[in-house]
Amino acid sequence: MxxxxxxxxxxxxxxxxxxxxxxxxxxxxxxxxxxxxAPCLVPAVEHGQYYKVEPHTKQLSDKPSLTPLSTYEEVQSNEFITLECEDGFNAQGSAQLRCAHGSWSVNAFSECTSVPCTLPNIPGIIYDVSRPFTVIAR
Known part of the structure; x- marks a missing residue:
């Protein structure tokens, strides 16, 4: 034995x-x-999802296909995953990760943070930023 x-x-x-x-x-x-x-485990993320990046080998111009992954699903060594955030959210940090012998290639995982709204430029409108939601029409 x-x-x-x-x-x-x-x-x-x-x-x-x-x-x-x-x-x-x-x-x-x-x-x-x-x-x-050793495999890596897909990290948890709010307002987004990780996808396994599967490169095509037919032509160099082909885009890789993306397969959705579940949180804590195993990803094998030397495989890549990428983060895609929901509408209204952007990835902060490295969106693509590589598994190397049970560890991800980054020190900190990305987060999906909300996209801030921008005030529209409307002729004849002045925004008063000292008070929330105040518009002064002229």
């Missing part, structure tokens, strides 16, 4: 509490033990 532990950023392909493998008559049970790159 062989019990394995993988280095940081990697996970054992054998599941279970003991993570053990046995060689019985030259065959590994339940499987040949391997340490594989």
């Amino acid at each position: 062989l019990q394995l532990e993988c280095n940081a950023g990697f996970k054992l392909n054998i599941k279970g509490e003991n993570a053990t493998a046995r060689c019985i008559r030259g065959i590994w049970k339940p499987d040949v033990p391997k340490c594989m790159s």
Whole structure:
């Protein structure tokens, strides 16, 4: 019986509490033990959604396709995801993330922050910014 532990950023392909493998008559049970790159978990975000970026290989001019992801869904090492915010919100920070051995390629995750309204330029109207919602017509 062989019990394995993988280095940081990697996970054992054998599941279970003991993570053990046995060689019985030259065959590994339940499987040949391997340490594989650990996946990353899709971060939670308000007012937006992460998508898996799947590049097309037909032509260089093709745009990548985007597959919606659920919060805490696993993304494999060397894969990219991108954040798209709901209407009325903009991404603050890096919208694209790369998974590398169980860690994302950024120090802080992006947020979707609300887009501020701008006052329309209306001829003959002067805005009084000292009082909320005050318009002086001239």
